[in-house]
Amino acid sequence: MRISLPAAFVAAGLLADAFLHLYWLVRPAADPRALSLAVLDFETPFTARTLVPLIAVLTVAALSVIAVSRGQGGRPAKVVTLALGGGLLVRAELGLAWASGLGTDTGTPFYWLNLLLYTPLCVALGFATGVVLIRATPPGRDGRPGRSGGAGNG
Helix, strand or coil: CCCCHHHHHHHHHHHHHHHHHHHHHHCCCCCHHHHHHHHHCCCCCCCHHHHHHHHHHHHHHHHHHHHHHCCCCHHHHHHHHHHHHHHHHHHHHHHHHHHCCCCCCCCCHHHHHHHHHHHHHHHHHHHHHHHHHHHHCCCCCCCCCCCCCCCCCC
């Protein structure tokens, strides 16, 4: 069984993010405070204690999306993929609020990264995650994808 295009897109995005965090772990920024403010709009340490769990979560989420796309992983993979999709859509909603200027200074690097990269990517990845989950829903009794075989199906 092959991986679907939406699953490959989501997994690639998550793994790229994981590798970026791994890079920051291996090659710390010259000015971690400036990096933190630019990419997050708040100060946080770019230490192993912060980055390793994030790298692990991103990798597990990518593997779960791939598993769901391939009809593998069972309920745990679907739960992780569903949580990922929900998280991406919540982040997209927050990004839209920040893009309108709520809670962030419109002159910061974070504002522009959010507007041009983070929010559109979260929308696209959230949508693609939903496609993966919908395609993974077993057919109902009527044979159509995603149907539960409700009234009139019999």
